[in-house]
Amino acid sequence: xxxxxxxxxxxxxxxxxxxxxxxxxxxxxxxxxxxxxxxxxxxxxxxxxxxxxxxxxxxxxxxxxxxxxxxxxxxxxxxxxxxxxxxxxxxxxxxxxxxxxxxxxxxxxxxxxxxxxxxxxxxxxxxxxxxxxxxxxxxxxxxxxxxxxxxxx
Numbered sequence: 001x002x003x004x005x006x007x008x009x010x011x012x013x014x015x016x017x018x019x020x021x022x023x024x025x026x027x028x029x030x031x032x033x034x035x036x037x038x039x040x041x042x043x044x045x046x047x048x049x050x051x052x053x054x055x056x057x058x059x060x061x062x063x064x065x066x067x068x069x070x071x072x073x074x075x076x077x078x079x080x081x082x083x084x085x086x087x088x089x090x091x092x093x094x095x096x097x098x099x100x101x102x103x104x105x106x107x108x109x110x111x112x113x114x115x116x117x118x119x120x121x122x123x124x125x126x127x128x129x130x131x132x133x134x135x136x137x138x139x140x141x142x143x144x145x146x147x148x149x150x151x152x153x
Contacts, residue, residue, distance in 0.1 A: 004030035004037065005122055012118040024113045025105035031118075031125045032102035035095045038129045040066045043144035046137075066147050072099050074146045087131035088143055094128030097121075 008030035011023040044054070044062040053059055078084055078092035101121060104111045135143065
């Protein structure tokens with residue numbers, strides 16, 4: 001799982017005694033962007049394809065259509081609605097929590113975190129990315145198309 005978590009873990013574990021708040025906060029930001037990237041990649045892979053298809057403008061266009069706020073609102077609903085698998089709900093819940101932690105880390109200078117909190121967020125993100133990858137094709141497609149597409153009554 002090569003992604004932003006490759007940055008997050010060393011930041012959280014850098015100082016064996018007490019990591020700096022700036023390292024811990026940067027690690028939480030990386031946790032969120034790992035989940036955001038996983039969602040955007042799954043959307044583009046599901047709608048355009050993998051491998052050489054990732055070089056197409058269409059792939060990049062789908063990847064870039066995911067909006068942070070829209071994804072949060074959609075995934076909040078997924079985490080609460082019945083009819084979704086435990087894996088889909090786990091990813092949705094992890095995404096929403098990670099975004100909230102990132103906002104606290106990036107925008108609230110008075111907030112502080114412990115190494116244990118950050119390592120728990122990293123572990124949760126790892127399992128959430130795996131859960132997203134394990135979704136069946138139809139459920140994955142349903143989940144990822146809700147994020148860039150607005151529903152009309």
